[in-house]
Amino acid sequence: ETGVTQTPRHLVMGMTNKKSLKCEQHLGHNAMYWYKQSAKKPLELMFVYSLEERVENNSVPSRFSPECPNSSHLFLHLHTLQPEDSALYLCASSQGQGANIQYFGAGTRLSVL
Amino acid sequence: SQQGEEDPQALSIQEGENATMNCSYKTSINNLQWYRQNSGRGLVHLILIRSNEREKHSGRLRVTLDTSKKSSSLLITASRAADTASYFCATYPIGSRLTFGEGTQLTVNP
Numbered sequence: 001e002t003g004v005t006q007t008p009r010h011l012v013m014g015m016t017n018k019k020s021l022k023c024e025q026h027l028g029h030n031a032m033y034w035y036k037q038s039a040k041k042p043l044e045l046m047f048v049y050s051l052e053e054r055v056e057n058n059s060v061p062s063r064f065s066p067e068c069p070n071s072s073h074l075f076l077h078l079h080t081l082q083p084e085d086s087a088l089y090l091c092a093s094s095q096g097q098g099a100n101i102q103y104f105g106a107g108t109r110l111s112v113l
Numbered sequence: 114s115q116q117g118e119e120d121p122q123a124l125s126i127q128e129g130e131n132a133t134m135n136c137s138y139k140t141s142i143n144n145l146q147w148y149r150q151n152s153g154r155g156l157v158h159l160i161l162i163r164s165n166e167r168e169k170h171s172g173r174l175r176v177t178l179d180t181s182k183k184s185s186s187l188l189i190t191a192s193r194a195a196d197t198a199s200y201f202c203a204t205y206p207i208g209s210r211l212t213f214g215e216g217t218q219l220t221v222n223p
Contacts, residue, residue, distance in 0.1 A: 002155065002157065004155070006155075041215065042212075042213050042214055042215050042216075043156075043201070043213040045210055045211075045212075048210070056210070088153065090155055090156070092155075092156075098143075099143040099144050099205040099211075101146065101158045101161060102156075102158070102211060103158070104148075104155035104156040104157070105155050106154050106155045107153070107154065107155050109153065
């Protein structure tokens with residue numbers, strides 16, 4: 001276990017559904033990240049939170065909405081997704097957002113029908 | 114364009130052999146990290162090498178860094194079937210974010 005827990009592990013949703021991905025870290029870190037991993041593509045950084053404030057949003061469509069209520073929890077709210085949004089969504093945390101090691105959760109495999 | 118690129122994209126070896134994966138990058142970095150990912154799982158950090166270091170070891174892993182050539186290599190010695198996974202290099206460009214390559218898929222055959 002890496003100390004970062006993601007739920008659910010698998011999610012199937014229709015394009016009109018609303019769902020949320022949850023990430024919880026037990027490492028005392030103060031920075032959290034959402035990544036998207038699609039087949040044959042490098043990991044794409046979506047959002048960065050530091051001390052519960054969003055510090056980066058890499059041109060992610062508004063149908064993805066992050067929320068960080070405290071330093072241990074991170075959510076990704078999903079609505080009206082497209083089939084091309086199907087991917088593995090990974091959460092990570094680190095101590096500081098600088099050049100530090102990131103600890104990843106096991107990911108949520110999302111399928112959009 | 115992506116910062117780190119791994120080579121080869123796929124590598125298949127026999128158990129007991131050594132596996133070498135390479136990573137090239139484009140801009141000056143703070144550090145370079147190697148991660149491992151088992152199929153459908155999250156990434157696990159293996160080793161971090163700073164820009165002023167040339168070589169680091171961790172168990173059966175050996176990482177080298179050549180900043181003049183902007184390249185790094187990961188050597189896994191005496192490979193095991195359990196080493197089968199994707200291996201990613203991640204670079205920390207100065208003033209930027211950790212950036213991952215597409216990875217090398219390593220298959221170790223029993």
